[in-house]
Amino acid sequence: MKEQLRTLIEQALDRLRSAGTLPADASAAFVLERTKSREHGDFATNAALALAKPARTNPRALAQALVAALAPNALVEKVEIAGPGFINFFLGPAAYHQETRRVLDEGVRYGCNTTAAGRRTQVEFVSANPTGPLHIGHGRAAAVGDCLARALAASGAEVTREFYYNDAGVQIENLARSTQARAKGSKPGAADWPADAYNGDYIGDVAEAYLRGDRVEFENHVVTGAKNPDDIDAIRQFAVAYLRREQNADLAAFGVKFDVYFLESSLYGDGKVEETVRELVKHGHTYEEGGALWLRTTDFGDDKDRVMRKSDGTFTYFLPDVAYHLSKWQRGYQRAITELGADHHGSLARVKAGLQALDMGIPKDYPEYVLHQMVTVMRGGEEVKISKRAGSYVTLRDLIDEVGRDATRFFLIARKSDSQMVFDIDLARSQSNDNPVYYIQYAHARVCSVLRQLDERGLKWNRDNGLAKLARLDNEHESALMVEISRYPEVVEAAALNLEPHLIASYLRELANALHAYYHAHQFIVDDADLRDARVALAVAAQQALANGLDLLGVSAPEQM
C-alpha cells in the first residue's frame, strides 16, 4: 500500500525533473509516513519541504506542482496540501478493500516483504558459557535475537541462528574445579572450597549426577559420568555436557531453536586462531612489547591497543573473538548480527577493529549488533539480585514455569532492547488485564470464537461474498480496523530494517484494541448475509494479522483462552 504511494510520488518527481521544475540532480530523500490524525489523511509526505531548497522555490508552490504531476490513481481519493507544504493523501475505501483481500489471499505470508531478500544473514545470540543455568538476561537475549531472526526471515533474509560458546577457557576450569570440590564433599564456605568457585546449588546437582554415572545427551554428543572425583578431565566434560543440555532444554522450552552451535575450541582445532594471528601480523598492525603480542586497534578507532597473545603464550579472549567473526565472514554470511548484553559493548569495537586489521575487505560495519540492557527483577515488591557466583538468581526456567512462555517472551520483547527494564514477576504472572499479552491473544481468540458461533448457528461464512461486499463496511470502527491491519507490513519491515522487534509488540496492542473496539460497537453475526460475510471477512483479516504478528514474537495465538 505504502509502496504504491511511494512509487506514485517518485514518478511525479521524475516528471518535475524532466519538466525542469526540479533540477535533475535533486535528491529525493523524502519521508512518506502514516499521519497521526485522520484529518490529515492516511499518508503524508514532506517531499515538497525537503526539495524546496534545491528547486529554489517555496515548499507550498513545489507541493502544488508535485500534486499536479501526480498520475491519477484508483486508490487515492483526495490529495491536499497542508501546513508549510505537507502533502496529505486520502485513500479511498477501495485501497483498504484491496488490502483486506490481500490479507486473506496471502494468509500466513501477509506482511512479508523483500527488503532483505536473498541475503545470507546470521544472527548470533545468547552465546552463554556453559557454567550455569540461563538467567533472565539470557532470556532477554533469546527473545530479542529470536524475534529479530523471525522479522528478518519475514523480510526475505536467509537466516541462520547461531549460538557460540566457550568450552575450554578459564571459566570452564573454574566450573570443573567447583564440580570436583562438590564431588569430594566440600561446599561453599568450607575451608577447602576453591576461592573463585561457582557457589550455586546446581553445581551440587552436576556433581551428584556425575557420581551417579548419569548419561547426558546433547547436540549429538553423549557423555556418561565417570564417577571418579579425581578425574578432572572427565568432570569437565561431564559438567559442560550437563549444563549445555540444561541450557538447551530451557531454550527449547522458551521456543528458541538454533541452527548452529559453534564451539570456541573448534577455532583452535582447525587452526583458525593461528591463521588469524598470522594474518594480523602479516598486515603489520601488530607489535611486541613486554613479551606480549599486541594489536594496534587504535588504528581502527579503539581507545587503546589490545594484547592478543599474553607473555605466557596463551591468547586473550579477544583473539578467538576476532577469529570467530572472521569465520562468520568466511562462511559466507553477508550480514552478521550479534545480539549481546550492553556490558560487552566494548568488546565489539575491538572485534571490529580486529576484522579491519585483517585487511580482507570485510565491511566496516561488520558485524552489525543489537545490545540489550540489564533486566531488573522484582518479586514481592523487592528487587531480586542476580549473582551467579552467589547462586541466587532468577533463572529463565523459573520464569517460564512461573510466568509462562508467552508472557515471558512478550514482556522481554515489548521494550526497546537498549533501555533497561524492570521485570515484575508478580505482574507478569497475574492473569489479569494488567497483562498485555493476554489482551492480544484474547483478540485473536475472540475471532475464533465468532467463527465457532457461526458454525454453531449453522451459518456458513462465504468468504468470496464477504470480500465482494466490503463496501458495506462503512462505520468508523471498520475503517479504523482496516487501517490498523494495513499497517502490519510496514511494521514488519521497520522492525527488520531497524533491528527493533519491540515495534511488533506495540503494534499488536493497537491492532488488538481496534478489533476489541469494533467487536463491542457492532455485531458481526447479523441476519443480513452480505453484511455478515463482509464483517467476518474483516474480522478474519484482523485475526490473520494478529496471528502473523504473534508468530514473529514467538508467542502463541490461541483459539480460546
Place this chain on the structure above:
RNA sequence: GCGCCCGUAGCUCAGCUGGAUAGAGCAUCAGCUUCCGAAGCUGAGGGUCGGGGGUUCGAAUCCCUCCGGGCGCGCCA
C-alpha cells in the same frame, strides 16, 4: 577521568533517520452486559518530554553543556 546507553503522566514504557494539538497500559475517578466470551468497551483528570543554551520555517527527536542513573574501560571472560 574516557566511551556507550538511558532520563517522557503517580508507576511501567512507546514516540527519537526533525514535522502538524506529546501517546499507551496500569493506577485513580465516572460509566457500559436481555446481544457473537467483560481476559472487553467508553469517558475524565494527570506532562516545564531531567535543566539550560544552540541549529531550523519547525526540536521529545539533531548539536553543545550541566544534573541524575546504568554499563564498560586487565597480559579476566
